Amino acid sequence: MRKVFLALLLLAALAVPAFAQDETLPDFIEHTACEVDLTGETVTVYHFGDISGSYAFITQPLLAGLSDAIAYYNARGGVCGATLASDNRDTGGDLAQTQAHYDYYSTLEDEPDLIVLYASGDAELLSSQMAEDEIPGLISAGSVAGLYGEDGATPGWIYASNPLYSDQIGSFCRYVGANADQFPDPVVGYISWPGAFGEAAYTDETVSYCAAQGVTVLETPEYFPPTATDITTNVQNLVDAGANILYTNSLASGPALVAATVALLGLDDDVQVAGVNWALDTSVGLLGRSSLGSDGLPAVNGLVGSLPFYWWTETDQPGIGLIREQAAANERALSMQNIAYLLGWGLVDTYVELYAVAVNEVGSLDAVDGAVMKGVIENLSYSPLGLYSFDYNGGETRALPGNRIARMLFLNADGTGPATSGEDAMTVPLADGTTAYIPILVPLTEFEPAPDLRPGGADVPAGS
Amino acid sequence: MSANIRPSGVFDTSYAQDIALNRTRFDRLLANGLFVLLLLIPLLTLEGPFGLNILPQLWIGTIMRIAIFVIAVQGLNILVGYTGQISLGHAAFMAVGAYSSAIMARHLGMSFWLALPLSALFTGAVGLIFGLPSLRVKGFYLVMATLAAQFIIPWLLRYPLEPLTNGSRPLDVPAPTLFGLSFASTGAMYYIIIPLSVFLCLAARNITRTRVGRAFVSIRDNDLAAELLGINVFAYKLQAFFLSALYAGIAGCLMAFDTNNITLDSFLLDSSITMLAMLVIGGAGYPLGPLFGVAFVNLLTQNIIPALVVPVRDFVPRVLPFINTVNLYAALSPLLFGLALMVFLIVAPRGLAHRWEIFKIAWKIRPFSH
Amino acid sequence: MATITRTFNNNRRSITTGLYVVAVVLALIWLLPLIGGQRPYRLVQSTITGLLVGGIYALIALGIVVINKASGVFNFAHGWMMLLGGLIFYSFFTSSAAGTVSPAAAVALSLLTMIMVITTNGWRQLMQPRSLAILVIGTAVFSGALLITGANLQFVQALLGAALGGVLTGLVVERFTIRPLIGQPLFAMVLMTLALSELLHGITQLIWGSVEIPLQVFTGVAQLGIPSPIRIDGGETLAGTIIIRTELLIAFILALLAFGGFVAFFRYTSAGLSMRATAENQKLAQSVGLRVRTILAVAWAIAALLAAVAGVLQGGATSLSLNMPLLALRAFPAVLLGGLESIGGALVGGLVIGLVQEWANLLFPGSQAGTELAPYVVLMIVLAIRPDGLFGQKRIERI
Secondary structure: OOOOOOOOOOHHHHHHHHHOOOOOOOOOOOOOOOOOOOOEEEEEEEEEEOOOOOHHHHHHHOOOOOOOOHHHHHOOOOOOEEEEEEEEEEEEOOOHHHHHHHHHHHHEEEEEEEEEEEEEEHHEEEEHHHHHHHHEEEEOOOOHHHHHHHOOOOOOOOOOOOOOOHHHHHHHHHHHHHOOOOOOOOHHHHHHOOOOOOOOOOHHHHHHHHHHOOOOEEEOEEEOOOOOOHHHHHHHHHHHHHOOEEEEEEOOOHHHHHHHHHHHHOOOOOOOOOHHHOOOOHHHHHHHHHOOOOOOOOOOOOOOOOOOOOOOOOOOOOOHHHHHEEEEHOOHHHHHHOOOHHHHHHHHHHHHHHHHHHHHHHHOOOOOOHHHHHHHHHHEEHHHHHHOOOOOOOOOOOOOOOOOOEEEEEEEEOOOEEEOOOOOOEEEEOOOOOOEOEEEEEEEOOOOEOOOOOOOOOEEEEEO | HHOOOOOOOOOOOHHHHHHHHOOOHHHHHHHHHHHHHHHHHHHEOOOOOOOOOOOOOOHHHHHHHHHHHHHHHHHHHHHHHHHOOOOOOOHHHHHHHHHHHHHHHHHOOOOHHHHHHHHHHHHHHHHHHHHHHHHHHHHHHHHHHHHHHHHHHHHHHHOOOOHHHOOOEEEEOOOOOOOOOOOOOOOHHHHHHHHHHHHHHHHHHHHHOOOOHHHHHHHHHHHHHHHHHHHHHHHHHHHHHHHHHHHHHHHHHHHHHHHHHEEEEHHOHHHHHHHHHHHHHHHHOOOOHHHHHHHHHHHHHHHHHHHHHHHHHHOOOOHHOOOOOHHHHHHOOOOOOHHHHHHHHOOOOOOHHHHHHHHHHHOOOOOOOO | HHHHHHHHOHHHHHHHHHHHHHHHHHHHHHHHHHHHHHOOOHHHHHHHHHHHHHHHHHHHHHHHHHHHHHHHOOOOHHHHHHHHHHHHHHHHHHHHHHHOOOOHHHHHHHHHHHHHHHHHHHHHHHOOOOHHHHHHHHHHHHHHHHHHOOOOOOOHHHHHHHHHHHHHHHHHHHOOOHHHHHOOOOHHHHHHEEEHHHHHHHHHHHHOOOOOOOOOOOHHHHHOOOOOOOEEEEEEOOOEEEEEEEEEHHHHHHHHHHHHHHHHHHHHHHHHHHHHHHHOOOHHHOOOOHHHHHHHHHHHHHHHHHHHHHHHHHHHHEEEEEHHHHHHHHHHHHHHOOOOOHHHHHHHHHHHHHHHHHHHHHOOOOOHHHHHHHHHHHHHHHHHHHOOOOOOOOOOOOO
């Protein structure tokens, strides 16, 4: 049995006092040594995203992570002495605004060397423009068109920190295929939100790859709007068509609603709910508290999905320890302690390293431009705070392939392992007076590269 | 209307003069001068042929975006402002224009110059279909027919037509070429979009001065009276729908060939609502309304709000320490946008163009107050 | 040619009826095999789900209809009023349970609401001793009720808080945004509701942030011994189990009660009748001594209250999220299907849209026809036959 990583998410957060700030970075962060002193200069993290629109719930923790991390690194020397600053612009989920904000950034007097973006739709819109303007971008989303262009064969200038969504469903199918004892005769029903993000994982390539792994993917995907009150009919459609696994490429209320509906229909034991890396998130675990399954635990208990980085519970990672201390010191609520907060930290650490290398290479901050930065990104092999492995293989890929499959469970009352029933589970009071079960993520596999399933990718079965 | 007021001593001596858009030599000079200035802008930026850094490069993209939306909102103006039929489906018609032109260019190998008029006509035809209910349905019920367009058209494009449109995934659009020259760069597209936008605005201005335009206005003001006067209300309503969709189609097509990449997410209901807002802010039923509205909303979202965000973000936590700064980040842009719109509506409920007309009259009859 | 036209015109009615019959028969020929191919319990299940979901649509539609009835404005901000009401409810619900209701918030909410209620007819009312006395007493009573700590009071307090918040929202909206625009073009007023939704969007994010909140109002139901969900074994005829989601059922029943209440209100109370009179003709109503301002204010308050109820119910059925306002857009077809002025129409419209949605999802799996397409297609068909909706007022027009 694999070692189960466990920790008390909230208790530790409460227990750790704000620690005294010594002015150097902890030893485990090994940035490239600076050959040039940049004291007095500023490195700006340019970011635009849907801060106020319907994806705001995931952008807010990202912003919190970015600002906490920037403050932390600035107090410890910044980038070779230069101060980190941030410039956030709000698109409200409107692509016209995305275009306008991008125009603003790309025509700045001092053109940005690097832009952080967020939504799959934004990446798809800007993919060719960023390549044309020679501005690299960092993203934590993975639709094929956003990273490799419409044909899947023209790599753009945007680099994702997680595997492509299509590759994620691929690694899920691989896992299911390899564990036939747990998943006999697997049939996947795809149920998700409509739109660029929600539909990104359902492609011809993923269907044929899954088939090659012995996993059938139904050809009738169901899409429900994030506003849906009830999706019983959609779920029953898929189950009637033979699905015993429901895969969703949605986040927050999406996976929670799918799992809740499965529990309502009394299908908890027959149907496995699975999802993209965003589905394995604190928000899903917390939203799950309003609908319990037959075992008395939240219906999302047992959700399987991709976990392409280390998680809050894996405290033997020093980076995780640091982020937890800082989240506690900055009084971030439990709902903020999620995937996006981690990524915000990882992003800032990446910035520090990228700029250190780039400045060493060209001699001054002014000489760093998009093309230099692209070279640095593609040739760097680094692990931001130990969260994931930043390595684009000299520019061969646009998405980091490292992935593992994990399961969402809830902590038991002793804090020693996953709870088996509602009575057994640990509950904590939240700031608003309600109680929550504590979601934990248990990796089921080690890190391994996700299959390459973009059109014409290496792992796409021949003849599809 | 202000059109009748001229500086004293200026009289019309011919019919041509009477119907001229620019009645005085000064007006004509001003209009032509502004147009030439507009065309000169790209030459004065850093990426222009002379590398002059007189005007910011940002202006090019902004002006082009404004020009495209002015075309779309001008179409909405014909339908809403002149004919009085509210539409909540304008973005869907833009989608039809964008996707039909992209499909013509990609699958039929048509050039941009052929795809533009064809896709515009096609969109006009689609507009006619959704205008059909106007035979029987009126007022807010007609909003429904256009709202239906806003849901039915994207559904068709997303699912049944997926092989052509790539569904939810983006669709690449080739850059226009002319005699072997590619219009791939932003600056080049400028010279397609701006003249077309000016031309279409003038065309709309002229349409509304003709028999058709007067029929539109009479339908807006009182459709029953119009019918009694012998105006074929249904036929004219259909014409308004057709023209409106035609404009939307052109705007959509330009958008597709400008960004070279389209997704359905650009043409959602939000976008339709925004365009309606732009029209009302600018002044529905005024020829300059769309320009004022689009420019103002653009100024608000791109300049005023981002400029306010930083000071407000730094200031508020000092005064109101209980406000969560992360929440403030998210709240600011909708909050400021909503407030600005509200103040604006209370001050100028008939739109900027109405204010502008009042101002023009006041200027022309100075020093007298009436 | 002329004969054909004449024949057509003379027999217009029978020809249209004939066409309808043909259309219905064709539709049945197309749909019946699809329906026949379904398992019986799925049909029953999706009908029940459709009706229950339709209940929420109906409640939203009702709020929009009430405002339209009184002031002729189509309220685009209704969805945000829902979310705001739900969030206020949530705040009192949770803080009351924890015994941490902020005195400042309770007093401020009561005071502001009382001020707005008293000054409906003009700010000068504040100068009158009698109104001032009402103000003080009202504030004291409401803030007292919000601040008392006691077991099992959380529901009552949350309801009171949400009601006060709803009334306050409605009155403030009417006073500061709609009233200044009286006499201005309708477009301006419609746009004002759009501006209002942006503002409410900002306010909700400023106070409550962007995190989705599950509103656990229905957990008490389980303690009452009502199972959640209610499972009915279909036996042999249905060959499956039918699920009724308890929270949706409660929402549905509440929606029906609200409808009953409103129909009675508009038919039998003097306030309701004067609202109808105002809706009919504002000038005429004013000339017979009705206080049009008050009536408009009351209409907005009622609509905001309805929005809050819908927000709480939807929040309980799913969660309070920034996506909720989009749900109100999905209720637009329900409003127009029933008829813009019809209370009963809102109910029927909501239920029909809910049913159509679920049936389309059931009959055409994998086509995504349910939420995006079917309601609008049905609506277009209904409007083609009845241009004023199912129960809307058909007016004779004069010049």
